[in-house]
Amino acid sequence: MSPEFTRLRKVLADFVEKEPEIIEKLKKRARSLGLWNLFLPKQYTKSGAQLTTYEYGMLSEIMGRSILGPVATNCAAPDTGNMEVLLHYGTEEQKNKWLYPLLDSKIRSAFAMTEPAVASSDATNINTHIRKVGNEWVINGEKWWISNAGHPDCKVFFVLGVTSPDHPDIHRRHSVVIVPAGTPGFTIGRPMTIYGYDDAPHGHCEVSFKDVRVPLENIILGEGRGFEVIQGRLGPGKLKHTK
Ligand SMILES: Cc1cc2nc3c(=O)[nH]c(=O)nc-3n(C[C@H](O)[C@H](O)[C@H](O)COP(=O)(O)OP(=O)(O)OC[C@H]3O[C@@H](n4cnc5c(N)ncnc54)[C@H](O)[C@@H]3O)c2cc1C
Numbered sequence: 001m002s003p004e005f006t007r008l009r010k011v012l013a014d015f016v017e018k019e020p021e022i023i024e025k026l027k028k029r030a031r032s033l034g035l036w037n038l039f040l041p042k043q044y045t046k047s048g049a050q051l052t053t054y055e056y057g058m059l060s061e062i063m064g065r066s067i068l069g070p071v072a073t074n075c076a077a078p079d080t081g082n083m084e085v086l087l088h089y090g091t092e093e094q095k096n097k098w099l100y101p102l103l104d105s106k107i108r109s110a111f112a113m114t115e116p117a118v119a120s121s122d123a124t125n126i127n128t129h130i131r132k133v134g135n136e137w138v139i140n141g142e143k144w145w146i147s148n149a150g151h152p153d154c155k156v157f158f159v160l161g162v163t164s165p166d167h168p169d170i171h172r173r174h175s176v177v178i179v180p181a182g183t184p185g186f187t188i189g190r191p192m193t194i195y196g197y198d199d200a201p202h203g204h205c206e207v208s209f210k211d212v213r214v215p216l217e218n219i220i221l222g223e224g225r226g227f228e229v230i231q232g233r234l235g236p237g238k239l240k241h242t243k
Contacts, residue, residue, distance in 0.1 A: 026072035027105055035073045037103060039080045039240050044087055045103055053239055060240065074105045078147050081237035082109040082158055089221040089229055094178065098156050107155040110148040112207060113230060123230055124170050128161035128209060130177055137177050139212040149188050150203035155181045160230055163223050174226030178218040185212040
């Protein structure tokens with residue numbers, strides 16, 4: 001490559017990476033206009049809005065016109081669905097640790113359900129193993145298409161896996177556990193591509209769990225309640241999805 005190319009590439013990369021500065025300015029402006037956490041009813045947060053899902057859907061159409069709109073208003077997937085999970089099913093400790101920073105847009109989050117080895121549109125197929133060992137959950141498995149996984153601010157992953165593979169009720173076999181970013185054994189791989197776009201560096205990435213250990217209190221709602229949690233998340237989430 002020529003020296004001119006190398007120089008231009010560096011200048012361009014720095015320019016493009018300035019986006020976070022703009023985003024922080026836009027977040028302040030959106031907040032001052034009351035355009036913050038609009039996906040949540042006001043009774044749950046100091047921000048939010050008293051909207052029906054239908055009304056919120058029409059606002060999502062406007063936010064979705066700009067790639068910056070949903071992030072600037074803290075209404076971007078997958079954080080919105082993850083905030084709803086914590087709000088409805090999280091313990092006080094889980095809310096303090098993860099929900100309030102998310103509502104404030106201090107961190108981002110990811111939801112890890114889909115797996116390369118199974119037809120993941122049916123969540124009962126999900127096969128990542130989550131085993132109780134002593135006072136910890138030990139997680140092993142592979143996921144892909146995990147939005148936000150490569151985002152530098154993504155600090156927490158909500159992971160669906162099998163805790164009771166032999167439970168007679170197929171809808172009581174799975175659980176959702178919270179995995180903080182950087183937990184040993186947890187690695188983030190390549191971003192997947194859609195029509196040639198990889199959405200890098202935030203991605204929709206491959207992620208892998210190899211003997212990843214988290215404390216028992218990181219479970220959401222309880223053992224075997226994963227299907228219930230994700231249905232509660234994805235039902236309204238699919239209607240509200242803005243990115
Ligand atoms: C941009 C993007 C972002 C995403 N972000 C996330 C994310 O953050 N977290 C996450 O967990 N996932 C994410 N996904 C993954 C997405 O949710 C899954 O792709 C989706 O749930 C479908 O699962 P699958 O890819 O395994 O397809 P499959 O389940 O294999 O389905 C493929 C096709 O087969 C059909 N099919 C499946 N089973 C049957 C059957 N038994 N009989 C007949 N037809 C069947 C389906 O209807 C579909 O048409 C993302 C995907 C994209 C494209």
